[in-house]
Amino acid sequence: MKIVIAYKWAPNPQDASVGADGTVDWSRTKDAISDYDPQAFELGRVLADACGAELIGLSLGGPNVASPMAKKAALARGLDRLVTIADDQLSWATTTQTGLLLAQAIEQIGGVELVLCGDSSVDTGAQLVPAVIAGALGWPAFTDVTALSGQPGELLVQRVHAGGSQLIKLTVPAVLAVAADATKPRIPGMKDILAAGKKPAEALPLDQLDTTRLATSRVLNTARPQLRSRRQEMVAGPDALAAAAALLARLRTERVL
């Protein structure tokens, strides 16, 4: 029985700077396991332990995805082994490309009964890759998953729905996006990090996957986002009461209140 954690190794756009022409400078950013993925690792590990499954990490992207640091960071989060698809062509792979290629990799791994993903990626945040993977595999997908029990083939999934929640039984393989507040992920300790270096990691070459099935788009231009111009007026006072009064006065004068 195999459970796959499909995760992203990516920088946080918060740390990037954007030029006047919209080009994004990533030179001061650091790649990491995407913010919302550790929850998927944690739920996956607990479930794999409970049902004796193998927990396999899967990630796709530019060459960095298979760097020793990246592999160690993923393996230290409780994986049994890792599969990476790292290629220059996959730096900034699109949502659909990512989903279709991950689906093919999952088929190649073989015997996978459950795929867990994070709620969204820190860099793109489209929240669509799990759905594309599921679509390509013909499996169901559910998002906002907060709890898992049972085992693949007889899995009970709890997910947030319409403010409340639903309990869904799945007897087929599925792709699940784990809610960002589903669980508190463990922080890998020194023992985990040392053990990570000894775990198997396999590189899946891109040329073993079909990259032809994708409609194209060409970039016309990039730009800084068109933001509303803001006054950036600072209001102050000798104490909080004076500052509050000054702020309310300004808001009334400008007819905001």
Next chain:
Amino acid sequence: MKTCIVAGGSAGIENLLLAARELGGECLAVVTGPRAVAEEISRSGVDQVIWAPESADVLTEACAGWVAETVAELAPTVVFGATRASERVLLGAVAARLGAPVFTMVSKIAAADAEVHLTHALFGGIAQQSVATPGPVVVAMEAGASCVAETGVPIVERPMTVMPGITLVETIPASHTRVDLTKAQRIIAVGRGCKTREQLAGISELAELLDAEVACSRPLAEGLDWFTHDRYIGVTGQHVAPELYLALGISGQLQHVVGARGAASVVVVNTDANAPYFAECDFGVVGDLAELVPALVQTLRSS
């Protein structure tokens, strides 16, 4: 240009329809869920509704295969759908089936020389990009409300094989009244600058005086659990456009700011004079919300 609107269990498609109209041409709706939803959409201004009777009482996600096949058969240039959780599953299936690129946070879309030109936010909104594509292309948007404006068009029934192996065991209803922040005129958003849960009482009092809704940044809804998820504003949460947005103790992390860029006026209160949010505010106060909130309450009460 043929367009398709995918709707799973909700007739809230107003913004999708507006975008489809920008492109002109025939607009077909592929609908799952209760017949009432299909009927409502049939009166929204679309040219045809294709609906699966078998979808009436199954989970939206169990219809993904049918939706993807139906859309593929219609062969539209652009497919629009909602960013609502279950409907994203439908859009992902469509994108996979068509091999189509999918775009979110789209601010502009137009037909040009038999191509689609669209502008979308990159990397959560730090930059934007315009692209041209011959299609097919999938666009996920904040779908908006339902719109019943016209006399109905026919509902074409297309049978569906429900995806097997999915059973809804239990539905636990919402324990709170859901709030729709997208319609709020005034919003007070609270971030990590709020140190204790006790401070929320003062913020509620201020909200009452200003007739505002209370919202939060991601950590307060997820890490701390002080707020329900429908009150979280940010790139993967609510996107709002109130008249007044009062951000208390929110530093201005991109992932939050993106959710409130539509606000007419932004007021920022933060202890850190270098907080990035001050660069995107109309009025800013450097100060601790623990002091400023009671001061605002007191001033509003006495005026």
